[in-house]
Amino acid sequence: MKPLAKKILVSIGSISGAVIVGGAAFVGLQLRAFAASTDKVYDVPVPHVTRSSDPPVLARGKHIAESLAPCAVSACHGPDLGGGDTVEIGPLGKFTAPNISAGGLGATYSDGELMRLLRHGIKRDGRSVRFMPSHEFNWLSDDDFAAVISYVRSLPPVQKSNGPLEIGVLGKVLDRRDMIPLDIARRIDHGKIELAPPASPTAAYGAFIARECTGCHGKTLSGGPIPGAPPDLPVPLNLTPHASGLNGWSFDDFRHTLTTGTSKSGKKLAAMMPFAAYAKLDDTEMHALWAYLSSLPPRPFGGR
Ligand code: HEC
Structure with missing residues (x-):
């Protein structure tokens, strides 16, 4: 081999070696940062909650638990709160929401600790929840969260053990790169939580509901x-x-899609799109969401 060719090959070899070593070091750093962040104990006081057994409060709690903060759906904690379906997302991990009924974790949490978890994404031990999207609905009012907690407490205990929650290496790296949210409490400004204005069929209120759509x-x-x-x-x-999105849709097209799971185009939507929860949004919430989506600047598909 000519000396120059040999020199080039040797340097290519050392460059790819450096890339592999550099890549491994990068991944190692991200994994350590993820572990440190999910090990952090947050200093956020446990609030006081007044539970109620009034039927209108329980009905409000049920509505929220099945739509706006959809704990009681199969993809989350399940309709009986005994634990949900396991969602396997390739190298990102396996995710199952645990049993939060009185037969499971629900028994170990006080009402205040549940409220702190919903508002701040912080578990009983002071550490961050993983995957549980508190940051998407922590704008609900204290009264609404008290209603949810009252409803959760009104359901009978379910005896069922928890499914797997395993976060893959890629899941941890993408969390650190802010590309998917898994380590939730670090994404919440605990000293300054923004609450939604009173419910109204406006874009200002819909902007809060739409936070739930951003995860996907x-x-x-x-x-x-x-x-x-x-x-x-x-x-x-x-x-x-945008032309690649909801341009040309009417409010009725939108509501039809969310309530039936069949798109305007006639396509039956994949079960991953949680229309079972959104089908239960009330008129005000549905109009608010639509007002907000319609007010967005049109963007071509795929910008995320
Ligand atoms: C867990 C992930 C997930 C969440 C959360 C989610 N979606 Fe979806 N959504 C999807 C997927 C995936 C599709 C495409 C399904 C398919 O093509 O079969 C979809 C499709 C849709 C469609 C159909 C669009 C079309 O052109 O046919 C609408 C409308 C929609 N979602 C609205 C919403 C709204 C509004 C929210 C929030 C309130 C939301 N989605 C939250 C995953 C999600």
Whole structure:
């Protein structure tokens, strides 16, 4: 081999070696940062909660638990709160919401600790919840959360052990890169939690509800594949008023899609899109969400 060619090969070899070593060091750093952050004990006081057994309060709690803060759906803690379905997302991990009925974790939490978890994403031991999206609905009022807690407490105990919650290396790295939210409490400004204005059919209120769509449809709601997800996972679509999104949809098209799970185009939506929960949004909430989505700047599909 000519000396120059040899020199080039040797330097290519050392460059790729450096890339591998550098890559491993990068991943190692991200994993350590993830572990340190999920080990952190937050100093947030446990609030006081007044539980109620009034039927209107329980009905309000049930409504929220099945729609706005959908704990009681199969993909989350399950309708009986005994634990939900396991969602496997390839290299990101396996996720199962635990049994939070009185037969499970519900028995170990005080009402105040539950309220702190919903508002701040902090568990009983002071550490962050993982995967549980408190940051998407922690704008609900104290009264609404008290109603949810009253409803949760009114359900009978379920004896069922918890399914797996395993976060893969890729899941941890993408969390640290702020591409998917798994380590929740670090994303919440604990000293300054923004609450929604009183419910009204306006974009200002809908902006808060739409936070729940961002986990899948992306921060700008323009859709695109979830980072790190395997190719067979359904791709969240564009919810902005762009030609590749909801341009040309009426409010009735939108409501029909959310309540039936069949899109305007006639397509039956994948079960990953949690329309069972959103089908239960009331008129005010549905109009608010639509007003907000319609007010967004149109963005081409895939910007997330
Ligand atoms: C857990 C992930 C997830 C969440 C959360 C989610 N979606 Fe979706 N959504 C999807 C997926 C995936 C699709 C595409 C399904 C398919 O193509 O079969 C979809 C499709 C849709 C569609 C159909 C669009 C079209 O062009 O046909 C609408 C409308 C929609 N979502 C609205 C919402 C709204 C509004 C929210 C929040 C209140 C929301 N989604 C929250 C995953 C999600």
